[in-house]
Amino acid sequence: MPDKLNSVDYHWFLVCTKPGHELELRALIEREKGKIRNILEVYCPTHTKVYVRRGDNEQRLPFFDGYVFVLATQGALAEFLRDNDSDAYIWYNRKRTPDEKAVACTIPESQIRAFRDYNENYADKVIVLERPYTDYAFNAKTDEPNEIVRVVDGPLAGCEGYICRFHKKKGLVFRVQGMMPGCWLTVTYPNASDLHVVRLHNAEGDRLSIGTEKGRAADLLVGVLQGCGYGERTQSLFYELMERLAADLSLETLCKHLQKQGEKALADRLAKLTTKEAELLINLARYEHDTPGYVRENWPRIILRPFLTPTSGIEMEEDKNEAELPHQDFTEIIRKVDITEEVYYPSKQEDGKITTTYYAHIGRMEDKSGFIYFANWDDFLREYFLTAGKANEKLVSGKVQKVRNEITLAETEKLIESFRNYAPTLYKVLTEPDSAVKAVPNFKIGEDLLNVLAIQSSAQDKEAAKDQLIKTCVRVCKEINTTNHLAVWRRYLRTVWLHI
Template sequence: MPDKLNHVDYRWYVMRTKRHQESKLVELLEKQKAETKNILEIYAPTHTTVHVHHDSNEKQKPLFAGIVFVLATQHALMHFIKEHSLDSDMQYERKKEQGEKTAMCVIPEEQMRAFRDYNENYADKVIVLERPYTDYAFNTKAGEPNEIVRVIDGPLAGREGYICRFRRDKRLVFQVQGFEPGSYLTVSYPNAWDLHVVRLHNTEGDRLSVGTEKGRAVDLLIGFLQACGYGARTLPMLYLIINRLVDKPSLVSLCKALHAQGDTALSRRLAQMTGKEAELVINLARYERDNPGYVKTNWSKLTLRPFLTPTSGVAMEDGKTEVECQHKDFTEIVRKVDITEEAYCPSKQKDETLTCAYYAHIGIMPLACSEKPEESFILFANWDEFLREYFLTAGKANERLVSGTVQAVRGETAQSEKLIESFRNYAPILYKVLTDAGSAVKAVPDFPVGNETLNVLAITTTAADVDKAKDKLINTCAGICKELNTTTHLAIWRRYLRTVWLHN
């Protein structure tokens, strides 16, 4: 009975020969292939040298010198070496343990396809990096994590990696399969902005999440205060809580003091915070201690909470996903919204799909200009700082931001163009809201809410269609949040998004 491994099991093997003798080995293999059925395919990498980047130096280095890959049976290759090519030999895997038998290096079919795709499509464009792939997860100079993206189309479709800065160039850093099982090369691809990519949520340090930490802490406390009925006294009470924590960073002491002065409901609510929520509040107090007046300067007025927050504030009944909170000038509607994100865990190098519960906050009040205000309503979401920046963007800058599509690349031919970082290209839902006269949701500057004004996204409706209008406004705003968060472009607008979506 024949040995299946040796005689009929076809695998990709790695053969070695002397440097610059690869073509001679391929010629001999091709001749043998024509004479036997047990050698099916031969592949010699066309790009045998690569650019290697180490610290600030780049140099060329041989990567595949003397290497030929063969799809064949083990028996056929051993016979070939013995009879036709004494100058070649098989590549063996390194021993992992003492006393372990050495085994021939075998490349799985899937890895071989990925390797060939890399070598044939972009090996001449990338630079091999000598530092480990995990070193590129964090930008030490900026003090924040690098963005993680997935390429959508082209030769790199499906690749995931970090957007990293190399001198003045932003590159995509990713891994490719090496020619030994379990081995990988860390490489960088130039002009990352020319690639069609989608941004993934970094489960261990997302820029948006890091940027909303203080906002989440303040919003958490405001939600508690409003739910406990403090109304117009919400901000003074917020400042009092922060000042007490600055003087004595102990939530236990704070709760006892509040209980003693008669604020028992608030004391109980603060005592029920999770460990994660408590950490947010204490870290905010520490930041206030180091930067006196920070909270009062940045939260000097309170009208409607940001559109999307991790906490509801007012409690919801079991089985309910929506609750109302009455304010002096409007009614706040709080609705639970599940947001699903494509995510990546750097330490595990693993993709994930995460669904997190957030709470959408929108206001509703009678439409004052209506002949029958009791039958007409306007619903609005707080996009104050984001839209303020948009309304301040004037002239040609605004035209490019909203309507621009492509522009010629400087220093290249007139036919070479690239997409402009505009809402039209990268945030189509927002583009429609800002430019389409037929859009139900509108961007409204200086919208009056009592004695204050807000820049809002709003929708008008009749009493009979309030539920439909709520759905439309919440879905539109959530869609804008997701499209801004998943693009690597429009970075400045993602920064302003932090005031709209307090990302957890």
């Protein structure tokens, strides 16, 4: 907003006055601004005290003592304060060098608008924390990274922070910019369930916390064995190689042994593993060494690989994004799938987006009417099929429930942690009769049974059906992975999506 009278712009200025005199200054400006040019608006924070937590103690302390925000030109505001209130003055940013010119502290309109929304709606509900924001990146008890989320709507829209547990309740810990540039306060909103948030992928911590390292290692070796054409021998050879590697933690020694046994193709594939891939195998072998029988117990049968994996297993041609691998009872289709995720880098306190290439694995079998395509959701769906009655109804179709405030005794509505609310694609698969993709229990594959998501198609529509199954499964994975709700089902998702 250009000021044509004296060639300066309107800004929101931070005005300091005596603590406790904010309302008096606001009233003075409101009363006089109609007589003076270039002072347009004054804002005094409505909530000037906050809860401060020090350890287990909470105190209610002053927060905005002595601060008023005024939208004006600098000249007009300075003149008004000089003539009407000698105790008030415009705050100037601190000079960083002796030669630097002092500049009045101004606040962008967008920031003032967000601050007003926050102050009027949430300031009386947040608690100021004494520890630095970065201290809340990890769970103090488990040393695992805390979930990172972004608020989707409301006055806190766009805020990013950690979900932390305080006194058995989950709170959102985030940062609020203080009065001075570069000054930040760490605060928590105690009832994170009141907020509409999406979960962000922790680009630095989730690799450790997603819990798929051993699963990725096992899948890597299974994929290599299947890609080398071992077919029905894959499972027995998988056990043999892991036990041999556990006895001697050296891939080089294992490759030499395979060369002597005439397994040159397998030895060459293992020799080409990247450093990170080799580390995965060695770590799994080390765990097998310390816990004999772990591999056999956790991978008792190998039928179809998990739906999304970081490696293809077979070597795909450069110009193709899909390949087929024949099995005894079905044909496996392996397709490249690029998944873009919003991520957060705690050490930099920056967010961004990354795109990672995964490989979708689905099976194809012929039946009387054409083809059936299916994806391995065995462990996830096994747990789902164990739910029944009212519990199942609430999990799948629940909308809202009444919650009573322990202090005010007032009742409010809260979204239920259901597939309907937080995984709508899965909800449709499970409930809509006309959904092409179905959840099928105990799907028969040769002599084995598998819980799958499946789609049936005619010979003419098989390409469209294949695409639909893959896209549906990817959507379900992304919906469950991005919500901070459905935590149990996100854990089961680890067996479907070997996240990296």
